[in-house]
Amino acid sequence: MEIGGGAGRVGRAIVDGVNLRVEPGRIIALVGASGSGKTTTGLxxxxxxxxxxxxxxxVRVPDGLVGYVPQxxxxxxxxxxRVDALLRDIARGGRGEPRRRDRRATARARVRQALxxxxxxxxxxxxxxxxxxLSGGQQQRVVLAQALLLGARVLVADEPTTGxxxxxxxxxxEQLAAVARRGMGVLLLTHDLGIVRELADEVLVMRGGRVVESGPPERLWERPRDSWTKELLSSEDEATATVNAPAEPGRTVLEARGITVGHRGGRHTALTLRGAALTVREGEFLAVVGRSGSGKTTLARCLxxxxxxxxxxxxxxxxxxxRSVRARSREQLAAVQYVFQDVRAAFDEYRPVLDQVARTAVRLRNTPAPExxxxxxxxxxxxxLDDDAVRRRPTDLSGGELQRAALARALLARPRVLICDEITSGLDxxxxxxxxxxxxxxxHTHNGLSLVLITHDPHTAARAHRVVRLTDGVCRSDPPRAC
Incomplete structure (x- = not known):
């Protein structure tokens, strides 16, 4: 499979002269900053x-389908x-075949094996x-199961380990390695340099729509030639990031007591949260960690x-x-703001970013539009973000730029508590x-604002004043102390 050429819009190059080949059984990784053109190339x-x-x-693709797992x-x-119906449609071939017992059993077995x-x-x-x-991680694996059921010859995996x-x-x-061993070619678009070092047969480093350097991961890490490659790889290890000193215990601003959430499906009810309790203090940077599906986002959404x-x-x-955001007053809405992991879905793609950010102050603080x-x-x-970027539509901004715009929009409410759900997971x-x-x-800069960060990354959590771990739907402080 070969791809070459470029794409431009309004005189601006998005991808310029990219050439790559993905062969059966090999994993090719595209890495680079947000907005460098990785996803455009993959799509x-x-x-x-x-x-x-x-x-x-x-673009030349061999016989067979190209599977895509989006970020x-x-x-x-x-x-x-439901998940079962989503997968059974594919397992049966999606051609309206008679639902004979043997075909149903075969489809059911294929669905379970794909999962x-x-x-x-x-x-x-x-x-x-x-x-x-489902959690974001579970959704991602369901999409991967769909691609496996389709029998794709090539898999484009866009940030599969994000969040x-x-x-x-x-x-x-392990799954991507197993897919490659079965003879499928994999194009891995990722910021996760750890998985690149482990899996990739070849790495292409992108910047500004161009490939600035390529080669096997061993050579790139040992002898990078391009200055951007050196900067990208030198910032990989965040384990030495400065850890914030514990905040002085302030008064409690936000508190959750006995939060229990269950998802009912047919005759089954699965509890996501089991009496979870949490306190957020004034001026505190609190990290909430736990495995995918542990209930972190559900707890944050309840708050x-x-x-x-x-x-x-x-x-x-x-x-x-x-309990419902619809029943909260303007003051209550402004006090607790939320920044979503899927930042693009949180913006209207047809309106300039600046207008959408300003709307928060108009709606929640009754600020005149010019102000x-x-x-x-x-x-x-x-x-x-510069003046030119913020006057564009969200589709014209990179993931990192749009994440900053989402932060600005929340900050314009002048919140007491800012909840950020995995907002760094998809960034270089x-x-x-x-x-x-x-x-x-x-x-420190926003009058004692309290920050709640939902994250899987232990290095990210290490920057917080306090860490709360969700295990079996229950909050536990890490190290142990009252949540």
């Missing part, structure tokens, strides 16, 4: 290009169908869930009023908050280090 193998792009060059898998899973190959337990409880009842805990990353790495079907209560300054726009521009500039090491440094300063 070209599926015949997908940005709207309005001018395309030159050639945000919820976008490609039908929200109205096992994708490192998911094919239990009835999981098969009966809808996509929104995954270390054990799940290990399982995904923000985005998951109303739960038992227990959430209190702001000791006063119970309505809100000026404040939004100042905040966006302070977060590293250079951008991630910059954003983490920015997050660490927010409690």
């Amino acid at each position: 070209a193998l599926l015949g997908e290009f940005p709207a309005g792009a001018r395309v030159t060059g050639e 945000h898998p919820a976008a490609v899973l039908n929200p109205a169908r 096992r190959d994708a490192q998911l337990d094919p239990s009835e409880a999981l098969l009966s869930r809808y996509p929104h009842q 995954q805990d270390p054990l799940t990353k290990r399982l995904i790495a 923000a009023g985005l998951h109303r079907d739960h038992e227990g209560e959430v209190l702001l300054d000791g006063v119970p908050l309505p 809100a726009l000026a404040e939004a521009l100042t905040t966006l500039n302070a977060l590293g 090491t250079v951008t991630r280090r910059s954003l983490l440094s920015l997050l660490a300063t927010l409690p």
